[in-house]
Amino acid sequence: MKPAASTVYLVLQVCFLALISSRNIYGKQVWPIPYRRFDRRPDPDPYCQALYTFCPTGDPDGRIPYMRDSDVISVFRLQTPVWEFKYGDILGKFHIMHDAIGFASSETGRNYTMEWYELFQLGNCTFPHEREDTAAPFWCNQGAACFFEGIDDLHWQQNGTLEKVGEISGEQFNDLARWVQEDNKTGIYYETWTVRSDPGANSTTWFESYDCSQFVHRTYRKMAELGAKLSSKTQTNYTKIYLYSGEPTYLGDDNTIFGQSSMKTLATDIKNFYHSFQPHQSMIQFMLSLMEVYKKVVLEKTFYLYYNFEYWHLPMKAPYIQITYEEVPLPH
Ligand SMILES: *[C@@H]1O[C@H](CO)[C@@H](O)[C@H](O)[C@H]1NC(C)=O
Ligand SMILES: *[C@@H]1O[C@H](CO)[C@@H](O)[C@H](O)[C@H]1NC(C)=O
Ligand SMILES: *[C@@H]1O[C@H](CO)[C@@H](O)[C@H](O)[C@H]1NC(C)=O
Numbered sequence: 538m539k540p541a542a543s544t545v546y547l548v549l550q551v552c553f554l555a556l557i558s559s560r561n562i563y564g565k566q567v568w569p570i571p572y573r574r575f576d577r578r579p580d581p582d583p584y585c586q587a588l589y590t591f592c593p594t595g596d597p598d599g600r601i602p603y604m605r606d607s608d609v610i611s612v613f614r615l616q617t618p619v620w621e622f623k624y625g626d627i628l629g630k631f632h633i634m635h636d637a638i639g640f641a642s643s644e645t646g647r648n649y650t651m652e653w654y655e656l657f658q659l660g661n662c663t664f665p666h667e668r669e670d671t672a673a674p675f676w677c678n679q680g681a682a683c684f685f686e687g688i689d690d691l692h693w694q695q696n697g698t699l700e701k702v703g704e705i706s707g708e709q710f711n712d713l714a715r716w717v718q719e720d721n722k723t724g725i726y727y728e729t730w731t732v733r734s735d736p737g738a739n740s741t742t743w744f745e746s747y748d749c750s751q752f753v754h755r756t757y758r759k760m761a762e763l764g765a766k767l768s769s770k771t772q773t774n775y776t777k778i779y780l781y782s783g784e785p786t787y788l789g790d791d792n793t794i795f796g797q798s799s800m801k802t803l804a805t806d807i808k809n810f811y812h813s814f815q816p817h818q819s820m821i822q823f824m825l826s827l828m829e830v831y832k833k834v835v836l837e838k839t840f841y842l843y844y845n846f847e848y849w850h851l852p853m854k855a856p857y858i859q860i861t862y863e864e865v866p867l868p869h
């Protein structure tokens with residue numbers, strides 16, 4: 538039976554509202570807040586200047602070589618420490634790892650590395666700049682996929698991982714390549730933090746990070762969807778940087794917060810919050826900033842999260858911040 542036109546309209550409207558407000562049809566907030574996708578990737582603002590060129594040996598237009606359908610492509614799990622550091626027992630031992638995926642064609646003998654990372658490094662994706670000429674904190678937080686020829690075996694093997702985890706056909710590889718390019722166009726910014734209610738197994742995740750390891754997980758899931766069988770002989774662990782908080786509240790975007798005098802108090806609070814953590818160049822300075830964030834949130838129990846180019850208030854609670862290195866199994 539066909540429903541009356543007005544019912545269809547109502548349902549469509551309700552679904553549409555649910556979609557744009559990330560609330561379900563009963564008006565309850567849906568968690569985690571979905572990471573926003575864009576129609577296309579904008580050019581970064583000229584203010585953002587990379588210290589290290591992004592993807593120096595990749596194709597400037599992000600082209601990925603076409604493989605013959607009949608080719609057999611080996612898939613490698615690649616991981617290397619960015620930084621390891623022991624700082625008392627406050628945050629435990631840090632395992633800050635970088636993840637990537639390697640491919641090797643058996644027909645041509647050529648191999649390739651694929652990774653997703655910050656255009657302007659981690660500090661710039663985690664903390665904004667204060668600028669004289671802009672009212673709002675200014676973020677250089679784009680991240681993107683980089684595909685280039687070659688696998689630097691030594692780089693991944695020393696203290697890291699280089700392990701073959703499966704094989705795909707050339708046809709599956711070509712499908713994957715199209716998906717990566719689309720994913721790269723629509724997912725444009727890096728998010729350092731995963732925010733959840735507590736460290737327990739049944740905690741609620743309020744926000745998911747969007748970083749190199751999330752890209753690797755998405756890519757493995759896509760491969761599994763395309764029919765690939767992946768398996769590893771060792772535990773597959775990844776770095777997560779957690780914030781712990783009660784239910785977050787939505788604050789607004791740059792225009793609503795920093796463009797209206799009625800929001801002046803909130804605008805000042807957010808600026809003061811980020812004032813202490815200007816983006817840094819080095820990993821050591823970044824880790825020192827994380828210590829500062831930790832001290833500040835323990836004291837003030839407040840964090841202003843920037844997610845989807847909007848601000849949220851997080852009522853922070855113990856254990857506040859954690860860096861973990863935990864298992865995420867390969868998909869089946
Ligand atoms: C972070 O952004 C600033 C501002 O554009 C830039 O000067 C700096 O080089 C960036 N840092 C890195 C490590 O790319
Ligand atoms: C992803 O986007 C960046 C930034 O535009 C670009 O440099 C890179 O080549 C793209 N990578 C792929 C695999 O499409
Ligand atoms: C990738 O190719 C280079 C050059 O042929 C070779 O030295 C290296 O062992 C290959 N790595 C993998 C994982 O296939």
Ligand SMILES: *[C@@H]1O[C@H](CO)[C@@H](O)[C@H](O)[C@H]1NC(C)=O
Nearest residue numbers: 618691692693694695696697
């Ligand atoms: C591997 O670890 C050793 C000892 O911790 C260190 O001396 C060496 O520089 C590391 N190698 C790489 C490539 O990071």
Ligand SMILES: *[C@@H]1O[C@H](CO)[C@@H](O)[C@H](O)[C@H]1NC(C)=O
Nearest residue numbers: 734735736737738739740741
């Ligand atoms: C998580 O939830 C499940 C199902 O509700 C329950 O069986 C389990 O004991 C809970 N685990 C913890 C650590 O609370």
Ligand SMILES: *[C@@H]1O[C@H](CO)[C@@H](O)[C@H](O)[C@H]1NC(C)=O
Nearest residue numbers: 632772773774862863864865
């Ligand atoms: C890997 O993750 C598992 C479970 O999340 C954990 O028990 C294990 O200690 C981790 N391994 C390392 C080397 O941290």
